[in-house]
Amino acid sequence: MHGSDGVLNARFEDSILQYRCLLPHDCEALRAAHQALFPIDYEDAFYQAAVRAEQGIISIAAVYRNEYKEEQLAGFLTARVCCLRECNTTDRVLLGLNSSLVDGYNALYILTVGVLEPLRHCGVGSKLLAAILEQARERNCLSVFLHVIDYNAAAIAFYQRNCFQEIALLHDFYYIGSGRQLNPEQTRYNAYLYALPLEVPQTCPFKLWAPLHTLLFPLRRLLTRLYLWFLWTIWNPRRLRHTETLEKDDIELGLEPLARSQARLQS
DSSP states (O other): OOHHHHHHHHHHHHHHOEEEOOOGGGHHHHHHHHHHHOSSOOOHHHHHHHHHTOTTEEEEEEEEEOTTSOEEEEEEEEEEEEEGGGSOHHHHHHHTOOOGGGTTSEEEEEEEEEEOTTSTTSSHHHHHHHHHHHHHHHTTEEEEEEEEETTOHHHHHHHHHTTOEEEEEEEEEEEOOSSOSSSTTOOEEEEEEEEEEOOOOTTOTTGGGHHHHHHHGGGHHHHHHHHHHHHHHTSOTTTTOSTTSOOGGGEEOSOOHHHHHHHHHHO
């Protein structure tokens, strides 16, 4: 949103928008918002779990009351708290959290983030993200991570503004058959893996390494490239190759996702 509309919406957001967790009566509004914003069709079980805080899902909703005093959903963020030992092996390796020392600790996987008109571009998404990051810290999460489709330049820019780092490009990660995707005739799409490391909990065995971990995070792509080269060429190349992981050729590191996304949209 630009110009006077953006100023008006910012004032609107500051004055009447409230933040809370999703509730059962939000289910249909949440479903409609997902269908309007995303090309992926989510199962009913996802919406039910999101509004009831089941299956490890936590959420933040931005709501306001319309002229009839009815509560309206303006934005949402859903995420799942998962124990690292239960996370996908490939994700753990790429995040640098595959050590057995942290098996008992958590990570937060962001599932969906969306803001509806007329409140887009008013900072609502960043506030939703800040709220969920606070919950992640309360739950002793070592990292927050997510996947984003490679042509979504706006989402990529959003996560970069909020200090997330691009870790890898995963080829053919998404299968989308809804017809709402960028190219209705294409069903396979790449995804970028993004992550944000959090402050290491006091009880974590990595606590003494936390300052070094933070300092080296901008170099994660290079370190991950070397680590994966070691795994795939020297130490048990078959270790990562099973039904729940991606093959070596399906992963690219050290890319510039925003530039690639914009080039793809222009082609």
